[in-house]
Amino acid sequence: MLIKLTGGKVYDPTxxxxxxxxxxxxxxxxxxxxxxxxxxxxEYALHGRVVMAGGIDPHSHIGGGKVTIARMLMPEDxxxxxxxxxxxxxxxxxxxxxxxxxxxxxxxEMGYTAAFEPAMxxxxxxxxxxxxxxxPIIDKGAFVMLGSDDFFLRQLAAKAxxxxxxxxxxxxxHAAQAIAVKVVNPGGISAFKFNQRKLDLDEQHTYYGxxxxxxxxxxxxxxxxxxxxxxxxxxxxxxxxxxxxxxTLETIRGANGLPIHLTHIQFHSxxxxxxxxxxxxxxxxxxxxxxxxxxxIDIGQVMFGQTCTASGDSMRQFVNTRSADPKKWVVMDIExxxxxxxxxxxxxxxxFVNALxxxxxxxxxxxxxxxxxxxxxxxxxNGGPFTCYxxxxxxxxxxxxxxxxxxxxxxxALKYSSLGSLDREYSLYEIAIMTRAGPxxxxxxxxxxxxxxxxxxxxxxxxxxxNRETMxxxxxxxxxxxxxxxxxxxxxxxxxxxxxxxxxxxxxxxxRSLKSYFDDFHTVRMENFRLSDDEIIDRGRGSIIxxxxxxxxx
Amino acid sequence: xxxxDAGQAASNHYQNVACPFCGILCDDLEIGPDKNxxxxxxxxxxxxxxxxxxxxxxxKPQIDGKDVSIEDAIKAAAELIKASNLPLYGGxxxxxxxxxxxxxxxxxxGGVVDHALSEGQYRNFRVLQxxxxxxxxxxxxxxxxxxxxxxxSDVHAIHPRFFERIVCTEKSMFWxxxxxxTVVILGENIDQSAITxxxxxxxxxxxxxxxxxxxxLVAMRALxxxxxxxxxxxxxxxxxxxxxxxxxxxxxxYGVMVWAxxxxxxxxADLTVQAVSEFIKDINLTSRFAGLxxxxxxxxxxxxxxxxxxxxxxxxVSFASGKPEYDAERFSTARLLADxxxxxxxxxxxxxxxxxxxxxxxxxxxxxxxxxxxxGTPKIFIPVGTPGADHAGLIVRCDNVVSLPLQNLxxxxxxxxxxxxxxxxxAL
Numbered sequence: 001m002l003i004k005l006t007g008g009k010v011y012d013p014t015x016x017x018x019x020x021x022x023x024x025x026x027x028x029x030x031x032x033x034x035x036x037x038x039x040x041x042x043e044y045a046l047h048g049r050v051v052m053a054g055g056i057d058p059h060s061h062i063g064g065g066k067v068t069i070a071r072m073l074m075p076e077d078x079x080x081x082x083x084x085x086x087x088x089x090x091x092x093x094x095x096x097x098x099x100x101x102x103x104x105x106x107x108x109e110m111g112y113t114a115a116f117e118p119a120m121x122x123x124x125x126x127x128x129x130x131x132x133x134x135x136p137i138i139d140k141g142a143f144v145m146l147g148s149d150d151f152f153l154r155q156l157a158a159k160a161x162x163x164x165x166x167x168x169x170x171x172x173x174h175a176a177q178a179i180a181v182k183v184v185n186p187g188g189i190s191a192f193k194f195n196q197r198k199l200d201l202d203e204q205h206t207y208y209g210x211x212x213x214x215x216x217x218x219x220x221x222x223x224x225x226x227x228x229x230x231x232x233x234x235x236x237x238x239x240x241x242x243x244x245x246x247x248t249l250e251t252i253r254g255a256n257g258l259p260i261h262l263t264h265i266q267f268h269s270x271x272x273x274x275x276x277x278x279x280x281x282x283x284x285x286x287x288x289x290x291x292x293x294x295x296x297i298d299i300g301q302v303m304f305g306q307t308c309t310a311s312g313d314s315m316r317q318f319v320n321t322r323s324a325d326p327k328k329w330v331v332m333d334i335e336x337x338x339x340x341x342x343x344x345x346x347x348x349x350x351x352f353v354n355a356l357x358x359x360x361x362x363x364x365x366x367x368x369x370x371x372x373x374x375x376x377x378x379x380x381x382n383g384g385p386f387t388c389y390x391x392x393x394x395x396x397x398x399x400x401x402x403x404x405x406x407x408x409x410x411x412x413a414l415k416y417s418s419l420g421s422l423d424r425e426y427s428l429y430e431i432a433i434m435t436r437a438g439p440x441x442x443x444x445x446x447x448x449x450x451x452x453x454x455x456x457x458x459x460x461x462x463x464x465x466x467n468r469e470t471m472x473x474x475x476x477x478x479x480x481x482x483x484x485x486x487x488x489x490x491x492x493x494x495x496x497x498x499x500x501x502x503x504x505x506x507x508x509x510x511x512r513s514l515k516s517y518f519d520d521f522h523t524v525r526m527e528n529f530r531l532s533d534d535e536i537i538d539r540g541r542g543s544i545i546x547x548x549x550x551x552x553x554x
Numbered sequence: 555x556x557x558x559d560a561g562q563a564a565s566n567h568y569q570n571v572a573c574p575f576c577g578i579l580c581d582d583l584e585i586g587p588d589k590n591x592x593x594x595x596x597x598x599x600x601x602x603x604x605x606x607x608x609x610x611x612x613x614k615p616q617i618d619g620k621d622v623s624i625e626d627a628i629k630a631a632a633e634l635i636k637a638s639n640l641p642l643y644g645g646x647x648x649x650x651x652x653x654x655x656x657x658x659x660x661x662x663x664g665g666v667v668d669h670a671l672s673e674g675q676y677r678n679f680r681v682l683q684x685x686x687x688x689x690x691x692x693x694x695x696x697x698x699x700x701x702x703x704x705x706x707s708d709v710h711a712i713h714p715r716f717f718e719r720i721v722c723t724e725k726s727m728f729w730x731x732x733x734x735x736t737v738v739i740l741g742e743n744i745d746q747s748a749i750t751x752x753x754x755x756x757x758x759x760x761x762x763x764x765x766x767x768x769x770x771l772v773a774m775r776a777l778x779x780x781x782x783x784x785x786x787x788x789x790x791x792x793x794x795x796x797x798x799x800x801x802x803x804x805x806x807x808y809g810v811m812v813w814a815x816x817x818x819x820x821x822x823a824d825l826t827v828q829a830v831s832e833f834i835k836d837i838n839l840t841s842r843f844a845g846l847x848x849x850x851x852x853x854x855x856x857x858x859x860x861x862x863x864x865x866x867x868x869x870x871v872s873f874a875s876g877k878p879e880y881d882a883e884r885f886s887t888a889r890l891l892a893d894x895x896x897x898x899x900x901x902x903x904x905x906x907x908x909x910x911x912x913x914x915x916x917x918x919x920x921x922x923x924x925x926x927x928x929x930g931t932p933k934i935f936i937p938v939g940t941p942g943a944d945h946a947g948l949i950v951r952c953d954n955v956v957s958l959p960l961q962n963l964x965x966x967x968x969x970x971x972x973x974x975x976x977x978x979x980x981a982l
Contacts, residue, residue: 063863065955071862073682075880078866082877091661091877093866099878100863123693126957127950130650131863150697150727193698193808195842207728318688318838328686333844334955335693336727342686521727523692523719525570528581528958535948535959 001041002027002034003482008046008461011432012053014441014450018429024051026457029481033453046461049476052432053449054113054458055389058439059233059263059298060380062103063117063131063142065124066310066340069330070097070381073342074308076326088494096307096381104136104497106387109489111460111475114139114448114497115386116439118182118233118263119312121145123335123524125176126531132499133542137480137491139458141443141500143233144178145312147215148189150336151517156218157208163507163554166222170506171514173228175530179443179502179547180230182263183219184312185237186212189339192315199315201237201247201254212237213254220258226504227550229444231259231296239316242270245281252288252295261442264300264379265289266361276352279416280360286367289374296442297368298375301361301392302354303384304409308344311382317341336521347384355413357383359406365396366422371433372441389435390472396426397468444547445500457482498543499536505552567595572960574649574905574942575605577850577952578692578713585963592943592965599714605906606943610966613924613937627936628974631900631919632981634933638898640874641665642916644887645901646857647909648971649947649960652902653853653860655975662979666872666896667861668887670909671854674815676882678847679858679868680824687831690810690844691953696720697727699735701806703799705830706741706764707817710748713848717748724753738799740767760799762790765820771829774800775836803837814848850952852909853941859950891916904938904971921971939968 003026010022025034034040061067071078078093083102085091092102107115115135120128120142132140146152146169155165169181187210188199194206201213219232236251238244248268252260262268271281289295306325311317314331320343321329330342347354361383368374376393380386395402406414414420426434440449447456459479465471474489485493511526518526536542572581584596585606592606615627622630635641643660646653646669660667669675681687695702702721709716726732734755739746742761749757762770770789777783777800788796803809811830818826830845837843858868865871865878870885872878883889890896891914900919903909907925911918911932918932923940941947942960947970950957 068859068863069682069954071866072679072858072868073686075683075867078878078880082866082879084876085661085873090658090864091873092864093878097866099866121955123691124955124957126948126959127859127955130860130948130957134654134864154727193694193842195807328682328684330682330686331688331838332955333690333694333698333842335691336697337693517727520725521693521697523578523580523696524956524958525581527570528572532959 002038004040004043005051005459005461006043006045008049008051009464010051010451011428012451013429013433013437015452017451024451024459026479026482029457031451031453031455031457044477048464050428050462050464051451052460053436053451053455054460054478054480055111055435056439056445056449057107057112057115057377057386058375058443059118059377060115060386061117061119061310061382062115062135062380063100063140064120064128066312066342067097068131069340070308070310070342071099073328073330074344077306077308089491096385100131100134101136104138105491108137108478108480108486108491110387110389110473111462111478112138113458113478113480116140116179116443117142119143119145119184120176120178121312121334121338122149122172122176122529123337126535129177129499129531129536133536133538136494137485137497139497139500141179142176143180143182144172144176145182145184145338146172147183147186147219148338150190151514153187153190153205153208153210156210156214164510165218166226167506167510169219169222170226170504171510174503177499177501177531177536179500180228180233181219181223182233182235183215184235185239185315186215188212188237188315189312192318192339193333197315199237201250216251217254217258220255220260224258225553227552228502228504229547229549230442231261233261233263235263235313236268239267239313240270240320242278243272244268245271245284248285249288252292255294257294259294261296263298264377264382265297266300266302266357266364266383269360269364274416278353278356280356280363280418282360282363282367283418286364289368290370296373298377299361299364300377300379300383302347302357303378303388303392304347304349304354304358305384306344306346307381307384308342309382310340310342312338312340314339314341317343349409352410352413355410356416358409359413359417359419362395362402363417363419363422366424371430372438374434375439375442376434390469393431393472394467394469397431399423399425444502446548496541498545500545500547502547502549504549566964568961568963571963572942572949572958573602573605574853574940574949574960575601575851576713577848577855578716579949579951579958580715580719581958592963601714608907608925610924615937616935618933619931624936624969627934628977629981631934631936632978634898634917634919635663635900635978636982638663640896641898641900642887642890642896643667643900643902645670645903645909645911647852647903647905648857649853649941649949650856650860650957651947652904652941652971652975653857655972656902657860657864659975659979661873662982664874664876666874666885666890668870668885669854669857670887671816671849671852672869672886674849675854675858675869677815677818677823677827679882681828681831685828685831688834688838688844689953690846691955692720692951695810695846696723698808699810700733701736701738701802701809703738703740703803703809703811704744705811705813706767706826707812707814707848708744709812709814709848710745712814712816712851716848721749722751722753724751736802738802740770760791760795764818766790768826768829770796771826771833774803775829775833778804778833778836803843804841806841806843809837809843810846812846812848816849846953848952852905853949855952855954856950859954887912902971904940921974936974937968938971938974939966944968945970
C-alpha cells in the first residue's frame with residue numbers, strides 16, 4: 001500500500017532539508033521514491049504542517065532494576081497519575097517514573113518513536129530488556145555499563161593485553177544485548193564498595209590502583225577500535241559537585257581527541273564562585289565543547305517539580321541522600337558488577353541551587369554551537385520526566401517565554417549564570433537535529449532519524465503552532481514503521497517497537513577466562529548471564545535490529 | 555522463549571539449570587532423565603530435588619471435580635471471571651511471562667493482584683516505601699563480606715544452599731587467601747549446620763526472640779551514634795553482647811545483615827526490617843555495610859517486579875475502576891477473603907504442591923501444578939506446567955537485580971500458565 005504525505009513543511013537535517021514543502025511516500029514501512037505512475041492508496045494532506053522524523057531520545061531511564069526500585073519506592077508519585085485502560089491501551093501510571101506501558105504510550109503521543117536506556121548493568125540486563133519489552137510502540141536499545149565491574153578492573157590492573165580488554169567489552173555488548181557502552185563514575189562505584197567516598201579523575205582506586213582517567217581512555221579507545229558507532233557514553237566523576245567543571249574540562253582534555261560523549265553534562269558544569277560557592281561553569285564547558293569536535297553531549301536539563309533520581313552512581317547518590325525529598329532512598333552494591341542509587345528529589349524554582357541548575361542547563365543548550373553534538377535530554381527521570389520535553393523545547397525556541405520563566409525563579413541564581421544575556425532561539429531545523437537526526441547519527445541508527453528514501457517510516461507531523469510547547473506536546477499524526485499510530489496526540493494503534501543492538505566482533509577465546517571467573521566468583525553461570533536473542537524476540541513480542549559497526553582495528 | 559543453547563546436551567541431559575524452587579535461584583544444577591521423570595545429578599538440595607524429581611500425577615482439567623477438556627475448562631473460567639464483580643488473582647506462583655499474563659487479564663477483568671507470600675514481602679516493601687535502605691546482592695556478598703549477621707531467619711530452611719554458595723565459599727576475588735569470616739546469629743532456633751568449612755572463623759550466637767530483634771537494632775543504632783542506652787539487658791541479650799556486636803559491625807570492612815522476610819513472622823515485623831535498615835544506613839556514614847534480603851520463593855519476586863513495572867505498584871493493586879488502585883491493606887488476599895470483598899479467586903501455583911489456596915468458601919479457579927495440596931474441590935482446576943521443568947521461562951532473584959532463564963527440561967507436556975491465562979482472556 002502506497003501512502004502519500006502531501007505538502008508538509010519537511011525538516012530533515014540529515015538530508016539538508018530545512019522546511020521545504022515536500023511530499024513523502026511510504027510503502028511497506030519504509031520511505032520510498034515511487035514510480036511515476038504508482039497508485040497512491042492513501043493520502044494525508046499536510047499543508048502548513050511540520051513534518052519530521054520520529055523523535056529519538058538517546059538517554060532516558062525507562063527500563064531496568066533501578067527504575068523499578070524507584071517505582072516501588074515512590075507510590076505517591078503515581079497516586080493521582082493513574083491512567084485508565086482504553087479499548088486499545090492498558091492501564092498504568094504516569095509522572096516521574098511511569099509504568100513501562102504508559103511510558104511507551106506517552107513517548108508515542110509526544111511524537112517520539114525511540115528511546116534508549118542509558119544505564120543497563122550487565123547483571124541486570126535481562127530485567128532491563130524485559131521492561132523495555134513491556135514498553136510498547138517505541139523502539140528501544142540500551143547502553144551497557146562497564147568501568148566499575150571487577151572483571152574489567154582486574155584486566156586493567158593486571159595490564160591485560162588490550163585486545164583481550166576489547167574482546168571483553170564486545171562480549172559484554174553481545175551478552176547484554178547493548179548498542180553502546182556507558183561508564184558511570186569511572187571506577188567510583190567499585191571504589192565506594194571499598195569505602196572510598198570520592199574518586200577524582202587522577203585518584204587511584206584503593207584496591208586496583210587504576211584511575212578514572214585510565215578507565216575512560218581505555219573504554220574510549222576500545223570502542224573506537226571495535227568500530228562501535230556511539231562513543232563511550234561518560235557519566236563523569238564528581239557529579240553534582242561545585243567545582244566539578246574542572247573535572248569535566250580535564251576529562252575533555254584527557255580524551256586527547258578520542259571520541260567521547262559526556263552525558264547529563266549540566267550536572268558536571270558547576271563552578272565555585274560567589275557567596276554560595278556555587279556558580280555556573282557553562283561558559284567554560286561550552287567553549288571546550290565548541291573547540292573539541294570529538295566531544296558530544298546531552299544536557300540532563302533540570303525541570304522544576306518532584307522527581308526521583310535513579311543512577312548507577314552509588315558513590316555520589318549516597319551523598320545526595322542528604323537532600324532526599326521525601327526522605328527515603330535506596331543505595332545498592334551490585335554483583336561485583338555495578339551499583340545504583342535511587343533518591344527522590346524535588347527541584348524548586350525558588351531554591352538557589354535548583355534555579356541555578358535549571359539556568360546552567362539552558363545556558364549549555366544556548367552556548368554550544370553545533371546542534372549535531374548536543375542532544376535534548378532531562379536524563380529522565382533524574383532532571384525531570386521526559387514529558388517535560390515540549391516545555392523545554394519552548395524554552396529553547398522562544399526567548400520571551402524564557403525571559404518570563406526566568407522572572408519566576410530564584411533571582412540570586414541568575415547572578416551566577418550568563419543565561420540572561422543569551423538571545424539565541426533554536427530553529428525547528430536545529431530542534432530536529434537535536435531530537436532525531438543527531439541522536440540517530442550518534443547512535444549509528446542508519447535508517448532512523450531521517451526522511452530520505454530507504455529510511456524507516458517513523459514520522460511525526462505537527463501543527464505549526466507558535467506555542468512550541470503545545471505543538472510538540474500534541475502531534476497531529478505519528479507514524480511508526482509506516483503505520484498511523486497517533487492522531488491528535490491520542491494513540492489509535494498499538495504496535496511493538498524493535499530493540500537496536502550493535503555487535504562488534506570479538507575472539508570467543510575470551511569466554512575461557514570469563515568462564516572460570518564466573519565459576520570461581522559469581523552466583524550466575526556465564527551461560528546464563530548471556531541473553532539469547534529468543535529472550536528479546538519472545539515469541540514475536542519483540543524484534544532485534546543489529547546496527548552496523550565499523551571494522552575492528554588496532 | 556524458545557529453546558536455550560545454554561546447557562542442553564544429548565539425551566535430555568541438562569547443564570547450568572536454574573532452579574526456581576527458592577528465591578536464590580542457583581543455576582549450576584545438572585539434571586538428567588530418570589524413569590519417572592527427572593534426576594538432579596549435581597548441586598541439588600532438598601528443595602531442588604523435591605521440586606524437580608517429584609513424580610507428576612496425571613492430572614486433567616476439572617470442573618467441580620469432574621474431568622473436562624481444557625477448552626471447556628477455559629471457557630468456564632472465562633464465564634466465571636466475566637460474571638465476577640471483583641476477581642482476585644492470587645497465589646501468583648508463576649514466572650515473568652505468567653505474571654505478564656496475569657496483569658493483562660486482571661487489567662481487562664477489573665481484578666486485584668496479590669501474591670501468596672506478600673505478607674513476607676510487605677515486611678520489606680513498607681520499609682522501602684517509608685525509609686529505604688542500603689542493600690547488596692548475592693555475588694557482592696559472596697566475594698566481599700567479612701561479617702555476616704543472620705537476622706532472626708532460619709535461612710538454611712528456606713534456602714538450603716545459601717551458606718554453601720555465599721558464606722562458606724573458599725574463593726574470593728579480592729584475596730588469594732581470603733580471610734576467615736565471622737557469622738553472627740541473632741535469633742533462636744536457627745539451623746547452623748551448613749555454616750562450616752575453612753572460611754568460617756567465629757560463629758557468634760546471640761539467641762533472642764524474633765520480635766525483640768527490632769529493639770536490639772534500635773539500641774545498636776543508638777550505641778553506634780554514642781547515644782546513651784540504659785539497662786544491663788537489651789532485647790533479652792546481655793548489654794555487653796549487644797555492644798560487642800556494634801563494635802563488630804563498625805569494624806567490619808564489609809558487613810552484611812541477612813534476613814528472609816518469611817521468617818520474621820510476628821506482628822509489625824516491618825518495624826524490625828526498618829530498624830535493621832536504619833542501623834545499616836548509619837554505619838555507612840563511616841564504613842561499608844549492607845542488607846541482603848532473601849526469601850522470594852514461589853515466584854514472589856517476579857510477581858512483585860512485573861506488577862511494579864507494569865502498574866507502578868508492587869502487588870495489592872486493584873483494576874476494578876479501570877485504573878490501577880493501590881492499597882497495601884485493603885487489597886491483601888487475606889483481607890479480601892475475610893471481608894468477602896471478592897467473589898472469585900483465581901489461584902496460580904505452578905512451582906511446589908505446598909502453595910495451596912487459603913481455606914475459603916469463595917469459589918476458586920486453580921491453575922496449579924498436579925498434586926497441589928488443595929483443601930476441597932475448587933470450582934475449576936487446570937493443571938499447568940512448572941517454569942523451568944515443564945517449559946522455559948524467566949524469573950527474578952530475591953535481590954531484585956538478577957533474573958535468570960529457566961530451561962525447558964521437558965518433564966511434561968503441561969501448558970504454561972501464561973498460555974492458559976491468555977486463552978481465558980481471549981474468551982472473555
